[in-house]
Amino acid sequence: MAATQELFEGRRVLVFGVANERSIAWGITRALHARGARIALTYLNEVLEKRVRPLGAEVGAELLLPCDVSDPDQIRAVFDAVRAEWGGLDVLVHSIAYAAREEMQGRFLDTSRAGFLQAIDISAYSLVALARAAEPLFPSTGGSILTMTYLGADKAVPNYNVMGVAKAALEACVRYLAVELGGRGIRVNAISAGPIRTLAAAGGVKGLRTLLSMVGARAPLHRNVTTGDVGNAAVFLCSDLGAAVTGEILYVDGGFSITAM
Ligand SMILES: NC(=O)c1ccc[n+]([C@@H]2O[C@H](COP(=O)([O-])OP(=O)(O)OC[C@H]3O[C@@H](n4cnc5c(N)ncnc54)[C@H](O)[C@@H]3O)[C@@H](O)[C@H]2O)c1
Numbered sequence: 001m002a003a004t005q006e007l008f009e010g011r012r013v014l015v016f017g018v019a020n021e022r023s024i025a026w027g028i029t030r031a032l033h034a035r036g037a038r039i040a041l042t043y044l045n046e047v048l049e050k051r052v053r054p055l056g057a058e059v060g061a062e063l064l065l066p067c068d069v070s071d072p073d074q075i076r077a078v079f080d081a082v083r084a085e086w087g088g089l090d091v092l093v094h095s096i097a098y099a100a101r102e103e104m105q106g107r108f109l110d111t112s113r114a115g116f117l118q119a120i121d122i123s124a125y126s127l128v129a130l131a132r133a134a135e136p137l138f139p140s141t142g143g144s145i146l147t148m149t150y151l152g153a154d155k156a157v158p159n160y161n162v163m164g165v166a167k168a169a170l171e172a173c174v175r176y177l178a179v180e181l182g183g184r185g186i187r188v189n190a191i192s193a194g195p196i197r198t199l200a201a202a203g204g205v206k207g208l209r210t211l212l213s214m215v216g217a218r219a220p221l222h223r224n225v226t227t228g229d230v231g232n233a234a235v236f237l238c239s240d241l242g243a244a245v246t247g248e249i250l251y252v253d254g255g256f257s258i259t260a261m
Contacts, residue, residue, distance in 0.1 A: 007235060008035045010036065012088065013029075013090065013093065014091070015039065015041050016042050016095060016130065017095030017148075021051075025095035027227025027231040028095065029093075029231075031231025031232055031234055035235060038062055039056070039062065040065070043067070063085055063086075065077070069122060076133065089137040089143065090138070092143070092146070094148070096122065096123065097122065097148070099115065101203065102115070103161060105161075119162045141185060144187045145188045146234055150163075152167055153168040153171050153192070160205065170190070174249065187245065187246035189237045190249045191234065191250050193253060197212065219259070220254060233252045237250060
């Protein structure tokens with residue numbers, strides 16, 4: 001087994017979901033890069049490109065590409081570029097979610113059809129689309145796919161609303177993909193992170209401050225988690241250390257999810 005500094009030596013890692021230095025995807029990118037990974041990053045649009053470009057430079061990103069996952073042409077262009085530059089791929093990180101702000105406050109009963117479909121499309125179906133595009137690029141020795149989920153998939157969390165439904169769909173996608181890709185040695189897992197103040201969480205999750213203080217007080221470890229904590233768990237799941245783990249939802253939440261009262 002390789003020393004931990006070498007776990008990703010020469011491994012080609014494609015990351016979707018870096019928006020800025022607070023992004024969970026950035027915590028994962030840094031953790032894998034520190035252990036030798038070669039990095040490709042995507043960004044949603046030109047506004048975010050300005051934030052992501054300097055981060056890419058920090059980790060010597062070999063590719064920096066636009067990708068809105070609701071557009072199949074943009075997905076195809078990313079994987080064509082990866083094939084041309086690297087000839088293959090070892091790790092795919094999916095750290096993307098979106099629901100319209102108005103769908104994440106007020107009554108879940110009032111979720112619009114369009115808002116429901118958009119949340120599922122961007123936050124869950126995109127994993128299937130990216131996994132399908134990545135499959136032929138993984139070597140015969142296999143590879144690893146990682147996505148990000150949240151407790152709201154499993155329990156009703158105030159205001160999480162349609163995103164909870166999208167995360168439940170995402171977690172089911174992880175299991176179906178794990179079964180179908182397992183024969184190719186491709187593992188598919190999710191990390192269920194505790195709340196972290198990121199762009200998406202601060203802008204989308206109403207009552208984030210209360211959630212953070214409640215989790216910090218009640219979690220068995222008496223603290224909130226960081227993107228560094230998530231990155232370290234990603235090292236385990238995406239490297240050979242996690243070679244026998246697939247279809248798993250790994251909670252990185254200070255233990256909050258095991259508690260009741
Ligand atoms: N922050 C938390 O508390 C928390 C907890 C558990 C899980 N998560 C999950 O972690 C993942 C990353 O979120 P984050 O908290 O780091 O926030 P973030 O805002 O840093 O990342 C969300 C990313 O999704 C991308 N995105 C949105 N719509 C997209 C689209 N159409 N095409 C391509 N990319 C798109 C954004 O550009 C951004 O990079 C999400 O799946 C989120 O649900 C977050």
